[in-house]
Amino acid sequence: MRTSLFALAAAGLFATAVQAAPATYAIDPTHTFATFEIDHMGTTTNRARFDKKQGTVEFDREAKAGKVEVTLDMTSVNSGTPNFDKHLQSADIFNVAKFPTAKFVSDKFVFDGDKLKEVTGQLTLLDKTQPVTFKANKFNCYPSPMLQKREVCGGDFEATIDRTAFGVDYGVNFGASKQVRLVLQIEAVKQ
Template sequence: MKTLASILAAAVLAAANSAQAAPLRYEVEPDHTFVTFEVTHFNTSTVRARFDIIKGFVELDRQAKEGRADIAIDASSISSGVPNFDKHLKSGDFFDVAKHPEARFTSTAFKFEGDALKSVEGELTLLGQTHPVTLAGKRFNCYDQPVLKAPVCGGDFEATIKRSQWGMNWGIDMGVPDDVRLLIQIEAVQQQ
């Protein structure tokens, strides 16, 4: 027959194990997080731009190999390095920031191979439309950040999307490609 002490010890151990398995919350670290995109320009050069304001969080349970992400991108923070091009990108021809000031990626599943996060499936909301996107992962890692003195997780993720799927059609009939390569470099800081 089990004693009360052994039952309590088992309950404490079970509670400790469930506490360790709980997802940890990580807030996006803006100095090491970049969302960029690139598209070829009439099959000659590659045109790139990035968004400078990204906010959000990642919840990660590395033991259970599960996670959740919700990332908001300020569309008006787009920067190509060319002011006239930025103005065009913000217009109704492309991101239409007056009507749609935010783009958002919300995950639906994290896919692991061993301890490595290989992809994040989710939904990208852009121009008021939401469609599925899978971000392939590279160099996913967690480490103790020596400057912030906190655990940090992050990596490089990418996908190629067809912008017309979200109704961004300007220039396709002139030869500006529909395919857009998204590149996301993200680091997020564990919250206490």
């Protein structure tokens, strides 16, 4: 009987440990959008997106911890204006011939109670890595009716960076803004 109780207790601990393990999610590119905005001489706002992106999310709901890795294909930048896209891809700005990808790797999920508040990590752009904190405007997990009730987690996140910290300084000398707003809307499917 003692052995049975020990085995039952061990099984319970093992089950708890398995449930507490982080789950892995693959980013759904059809429900994930990476965009940026930059002030254009105090008059308008230039916007563009990256059409190709991939990545993974690890999320441990019990521990309120996780990790995100998102890679952007910089050659897929799309402003809706082909000539502007060519300039964005040029050595003046993203230099995609030399640096075809950018990557964000998180190191911490910050919660306020049960609500995800922010995700901190490192952004690598033009082979320069800087810390970036994305504020969570929304975050939720749900059983997707389109994917046989598989769990999907995601949210809307934003950060503002100084682009010159990454060596993107085109136009600063004639008054173009250094500040760029990054917006990441991400959904990822549990694997």
